Amino acid sequence: MVDYSDSDSRTLLKRLRDTLATDGDGQDRLNRITHLIADSLDTQVCSIYLFRDPETLELCATEGLNPEAVHRTRMRLGEGLVGRVARSGQPINSADAPSEPGFRYMAETGEEIYSSFVGVPIQRVGEKLGVLVVQSKEKRSFTDDELYGLDVVAMVLAEMTELGAFVGGENADIGATHRFTVMFRGATGQEGAAEGRVWLHEPRVVVTNPVGEDPETEQARLEDGIKELRKRIDEMLSNITVIDKDQRQVLETFKMLAASKGWKRRMSEDIAAGLSAEAAVEKEQNAARARMQLAPDPYLRERLNDLDDLSNRLLRILTGQGSDTGAEMPENPVLLARNIGPAELLDYGRKLKGVVLEEGSVGSHAAIVARALSIPLVIHAGRITAEALNGDPILVDGDQGVVHLRPEESVAHAFRDKIAMQAEAQKRYADLRDLPATDISGQTVSLLMNAGLMADLPSLKGSGAEGVGLFRTELQFLTRTRVPRRGELAQLYARVMDAADGKRVYFRTLDIGSDKVVPYMKPQDEPNPAMGWRALRVGLDKPGVLRMQLQALLRAGNGRPMSIMFPFIALPEEFYAARDMLFRVRDREAEMGRVVPEELSIGAMLETPSLGFAPDSFYNACDFISIGGNDLKQFFFAADRENERVRKRYDTLDTSFLTFLERIIARCAVANTPLSFCGEDAGRPIEALTFAALGIRALSMRPASIGPVKHLIRRSDLGELRQIIQRARNEGHTSVRPVVTSYLAHL
Structure with a gap:
């Protein structure tokens, strides 16, 4: 039986929700949040670092450190303890931070008087957004309950960062995802070049209510969502012919995971801590992805990947955000997906200008179909579906295996020149269409x-x-x-x-x-x-x-x-x-x-x-x-x-x-x-x-x-x-x- 009485984390989340609901720009919200967390945990310091670009973290708000360091202190991914948390996606809890490997003292912050350090990642479904840090003068390790509370708070901060809650004021240039120019280096699946607009094969789910109002109501929503999930899996199983053994095996795994008591118990505990049903699902999905990255066993990674897919299905049920969102496919669509089957790609047909996959291989089904349709394809473009939004401008260079998302105009201009040159060359080649491939000696x-x-x-x-x-x-x-x-x-x-x-x-x-x-x-x-x-x-x-x-x-x-x-x-x-x-x-x-x-x-x-x-x-x-x-x-x-x-x-x-x-x-x-x-x-x-x-x-x-x-x-x-x-x-x-x-x- 889950205890729904107000816990420290529930009380903190309620105060956090009220703070986020008040007027003010993004910087004001961040300042109030750091004060609130430091006060609730009885620590001298709370700081929030957000990514300025994919490789750089910036101190965006602090309670306890030198205020002049805000927006001045920056570090590279992996640099210092904060950078280590951001790179690994794993928390660091140290009673004596200066003795930790990789510790870097930032003189402008005035943090030399603080010994203990806890940093937890602010991330959303594997997408790294920043780091939440608390520090205190006394040497102490924070308890598991305190660490869990910070993890829950970081989950809410991730959702609010995703929704752009911290944009504005001094924070105008950072904290908002899906705004930066990003280049992805993947691999060539099919040669060619294309310019177009992003069309996501499976649009991302947006959790708009990370904090639960009533835990009993949220628990009931979770129960109903899991029942509906199991029902849909059973229906899919009943519609599969006996010969489809591979597909049946996947769905049987889904059915087993959907019935997992441990999975359900962890989400119920997250709801008791103050999260909404969908936020609890996403929190467990974050944890599964973190375990996936660390798992050395291929079988275990595959099961964790199944759990990730199952979580996406449950999120769509809880939020009502299905694959068909009502959005219209843009002109010159470039399809983005983690992976895609050949039949699904064929359904899109030649209307696509290009395809970009996070996974795939040069010999995969999708690559074969892309070649057949003469569509430029880039594979191994990791995390692009998390970064892109429907309608984003995108350039696909299948020749080099490079993708430019939301490109700068200078890059787009050079890319258009390349496409124009290729088109002009093809016109010249058209004149040779009916001539033989005979060399000057007659061979x-x-x-x-x-x-x-x-x-x-x-x-x-x-x-x-x-x-x-x-x-x-x-x-x-x-x-x-x-x-x-x-x-x-x-x-x-x-x-x-x-x-x-x-x-x-x-x-x-x-x-x-x-x-x-x-x-x-x-x-x-x-x-x-x-x-x-x-x-x-x-x-x-x-x-x-x-x-x-x-x-x-x-x-x-x-x-x-x-x-x-x-x-x-x-x-x-x-x-x-x-x-x-x-x-x-x-x-x-x-x-x-x-x-x-x-x-x-x-x-x-x-x-x-x-x-x-x-x-x-x-x-x-x-x-x-x-x-x-x-x-x-x-x-x-x-x-x-x-x-x-x-x-x-x-x-x-x-x-x-x-x-x-x-x-x-x-x-x-x-x-x-x-x-x-x-x-x-x-x-x-x-x-x-x-x-x-x-x-x-x-x-x-x-x-x-x-x-x-x-x-x-x-x-x-x-x-x-x-x-x-x-x-x-x-x-x-x-x-x-x-x-x-x-x-x-x-x-």
Whole structure:
């Protein structure tokens, strides 16, 4: 039974609420608050530090320190005890502050006479807003009850800071969030640049009443909210088909956490201390996020992340602030989200100018869809959803992995110049659309495009691509909550071939696993998924799905020439097994009276170094080979392409990698097997030109890259460049990038 009698913290919060309700500007409120807290806790000093910018704290109000230090004393994040509290998000409670590691004496404050120090973070759902400090002359550690009371007060201060309660007066330039220009350095998910306005996938919940008027009423609201939460989870569980095991597992975890007595008890105690129901939920959410940052166990972090998501659901129930807030999507929307599924991103479609995610990966579902829609994407932009508001101006530089939120005009002007230059270049490339990629000596390179959605196919004609060098068939599996039916896939593949209008389409069979896990497939929890149970390995172990997809492809062809390739082959035996399955499916289709392709080309994706050393019989058996550059490069250099520390460490134009490519080129030439290169590097003009000079005569890339690559090839002499590359290698160069760049500079 929770005791609702007035506690010290409840009394303090009531006085705090009354203080916040009085007239006056932000500085007046802060001054009254520091006096109130010092008086209530019987301490000589109470100070409030707020962030002036993301890296700098400023003393904004104090009771007990030198008043002249207000707005003069500043410190960097991590500097001194206050900076340590701000950086770690954890309180410091010391009876002898000068003896603490990192202690910094601020002479202008006059704090040398105070021994004890307590600092608690002012933060909101992981967003750092400032630090609340109390100090006293006597050496003493503050009790757990006093520390808890300060934590509750800091929670209220965070909500009021969020609402702009402390803006005004001398405090005009700080204390108000969502006002500063902020630059986020993330990683490139999809290249391109965009200017627009923020559209939050899940708008932030704003707690407007952090202090509870009546604890019994607030407790009843919490009880009702939890009941409604459980009801909604049960409804979602009942609507899930049996096959959606992964989604069901998540909701079962939600159900377990929603029934947690410890979670509910802690929130009830916060209500008893004087918080409203939603403030109590958010306080526990803050605590969960703090534990999440410290948890070394991945499983524990995942459970804490589930609790975070569950708290958001409960907050929306209590506040009535659902995802549909009634706000209108701005013009040129740039979508911001912590993460997003492929189906949700497809729902937005091409209306988006760009996408920015706090999480994600270069191979994630969202990245695949963004590439298909040609939308600039930046990933790993940490905390951007906490900083941004709907409608905020934003610049997305997918080429550099940088985002400018509420940019200064000088930055925006330079960015617009960049976009204008890119648009002008694209106009020049449009004149080349119907011309071949033939160099000045007469050698021609076939330029094809990558695709994965029907929405891609209009780019086939406009880009000047000669065909589709890679059609990713997994997107139709990733965007559904169940396995697609064979008839659905056959209709889709047929529409793809119709849209290609006679141009060749190379269909890659299902490439799932690693970071592409379908909702209805049980996660394998592999230590290294990129090198685990994925792609053709899944297809051979679960032949029913692969067989169904092959049937759909053959039926879609309806007698037309078909090109099908199998991904992630490590041994020739895997290719032979998959090819034999395709032959059996074709023969069975013919026996059933269905029209089968008269011309059926069967190829392999070369994505593992092992295939570079496969027997000659393998190269003779393949009708074509496509180098999957993204995977091949990460395995060749042992550098995970999802790991930002090593992803860009190794150069594609490293001479050892090019020597390996030349081995594959030579073996394909002997076997008379057509060879292409598919991957991000195929669309980078310098890399593409180098591959062509080495002898690769087909490159598959995103549609927007075809113009720049064709422009460069038509100005170059591939034979001359090959000699330059060979000379650089003979001279011991470890990368040919400098000599290729020098060659291009003199064109």
